[in-house]
Amino acid sequence: MSRRNYLVGIDIGTVEIRVGIGEPRPDGTVNIIGLGLSPSAGVRKGAIVDLEKTVESIVSAAEEAERMAGFKIDSAYVGLKGLNIELINNRGVVAVTSEDREIREEDLERVIQSARVVALPMDREIVDIIPREYIVDGFSGIRDPVGMLGVRLEVDALVVTSLITSLHNMLRCVNRAGISIKGLVLQAMANSEIALSSDERDLGVFLIDIGGGTTELVLFQHGKLQKMSVIPIGGDHVSTDLAAGLRINHHVAEELKKEHGSAMLSLAESEPKIEIQTVGSNELRLVSEREITSFIEPRVQEIFQITKEEMVKMGWPHLPPAGIVLRGGVSSMKGLAAMGRNFFESDQVRLANFDVVGIQNPIYSTVVGLLYYAQRYQPRMYIHERGRQKKKRGLGLWQRLKDWLADITE
Numbered sequence: 001m002s003r004r005n006y007l008v009g010i011d012i013g014t015v016e017i018r019v020g021i022g023e024p025r026p027d028g029t030v031n032i033i034g035l036g037l038s039p040s041a042g043v044r045k046g047a048i049v050d051l052e053k054t055v056e057s058i059v060s061a062a063e064e065a066e067r068m069a070g071f072k073i074d075s076a077y078v079g080l081k082g083l084n085i086e087l088i089n090n091r092g093v094v095a096v097t098s099e100d101r102e103i104r105e106e107d108l109e110r111v112i113q114s115a116r117v118v119a120l121p122m123d124r125e126i127v128d129i130i131p132r133e134y135i136v137d138g139f140s141g142i143r144d145p146v147g148m149l150g151v152r153l154e155v156d157a158l159v160v161t162s163l164i165t166s167l168h169n170m171l172r173c174v175n176r177a178g179i180s181i182k183g184l185v186l187q188a189m190a191n192s193e194i195a196l197s198s199d200e201r202d203l204g205v206f207l208i209d210i211g212g213g214t215t216e217l218v219l220f221q222h223g224k225l226q227k228m229s230v231i232p233i234g235g236d237h238v239s240t241d242l243a244a245g246l247r248i249n250h251h252v253a254e255e256l257k258k259e260h261g262s263a264m265l266s267l268a269e270s271e272p273k274i275e276i277q278t279v280g281s282n283e284l285r286l287v288s289e290r291e292i293t294s295f296i297e298p299r300v301q302e303i304f305q306i307t308k309e310e311m312v313k314m315g316w317p318h319l320p321p322a323g324i325v326l327r328g329g330v331s332s333m334k335g336l337a338a339m340g341r342n343f344f345e346s347d348q349v350r351l352a353n354f355d356v357v358g359i360q361n362p363i364y365s366t367v368v369g370l371l372y373y374a375q376r377y378q379p380r381m382y383i384h385e386r387g388r389q390k391k392k393r394g395l396g397l398w399q400r401l402k403d404w405l406a407d408i409t410e
């Protein structure tokens with residue numbers, strides 16, 4: 001099948017790598033035509049620790065999505081989440097150059113580039129610049145100044161930075177899987193696109209993504225991303241606690257947690273009717289949901305406690321008006337929202353709802369968010385993919401020529 005106009009998103013998670021292929025529709029939505037996933041053996045806490053295993057996982061997830069879509073992919077948008085990402089507030093300013101003083105796309109591009117001027121430690125690199133608001137001749141709060149008249153254009157932007165080594169390891173893995181990177185997108189931006197309403201983003205809301213190895217909390221207010229923090233704890237720690245508590249294999253604990261675990265003791269049944277086999281014993285033992293949950297609840301509470309401390313550091317001792325929206329694999333845990341409401345003593349804690357984009361399986365919500373984000377904002381790649389060593393997975397002559405040109409001009 002011939003290649004068409006399509007978008008690809010890759011979510012390199014601690015537990016799984018997911019790839020999504022979508023066709024942009026004229027109404028701004030995306031038609032999902034391919035999805036694939038593969039366990040990510042080479043990722044810890046959102047950072048790559050084994051290149052080869054990660055490349056294999058990306059290839060395998062990409063091939064699954066390609067089989068579904070019926071064609072090969074050659075480029076993708078990649079989501080960023082992890083302890084290595086930091087945001088810096090910065091301002092850029094330029095003079096409007098056109099004779100008639102009308103602000104054009106080129107001025108926007110220049111002012112965003114001017115926000116790149118920021119003192120960075122040697123080991124960090126700028127990944128993206130997210131404009132929060134524009135200021136024209138001193139008037140702030142402007143979302144899109146193109147077409148307005150002015151002399152001085154300023155931007156208030158968030159500069160997204162990453163540790164150079166971890167970023168380039170990730171880029172290298174994607175490249176080695178035969179895929180070039182069209183743009184890097186903060187997962188929080190992608191997720192907010194489909195998990196939050198614009199009213200929530202205006203009023204103020206925390207979006208909390210509890211994944212396998214990390215928990216990320218981001219604050220949106222006045223329609224924009226304001227703050228972000230990542231905590232190195234997630235669902236994997238819950239499984240580890242359960243495995244140690246019941247003396248069972250980690251893999252068994254993971255399954256037991258998903259099937260019978262709950263975030264809150266008061267929601268768990270106390271009848272011992274679940275069979276488990278403890279390590280080093282041939283005998284089966286019966287446990288109750290309550291016993292299982294007794295090893296889960298403290299860790300969930302700890303995740304919420306640290307999250308709350310981060311919110312206080314961000315200047316929010318109380319919840320913002322639109323409260324908290326929970327997402328990520330752990331949000332599928334029974335009773336998580338109830339536990340959240342209990343912990344934060346507020347009714348304003350809910351699970352993300354992906355009905356708007358029509359996906360049944362929230363596992364793919366980040367890649368679907370990436371596709372929607374890419375369709376709406378066409379993010380660009382700000383950094384060079386160094387040392388590109390692509391496996392050419394049946395790419396066309398034109399693409400190979402483009403890659404070769406990019407390599408020699410790098």
Ligand SMILES: Nc1ncnc2c1ncn2[C@@H]1O[C@H](COP(=O)(O)OP(=O)(O)OP(=O)(O)O)[C@@H](O)[C@H]1O
Nearest residue numbers: 013014015016211212213214235236329330332333
């Ligand atoms: N029904 C469920 N009940 C409890 N936990 C669940 C359930 N479904 C998934 N999880 C947990 O969610 C975690 C995986 O979440 P997710 O898929 O969002 O992680 P990831 O994106 O791979 O990792 P990260 O975002 O931390 O890099 C695992 O710990 C898994 O056990």
Ligand SMILES: [Mg+2]
Nearest residue numbers: 013014081211
């Ligand atoms: Mg994730």
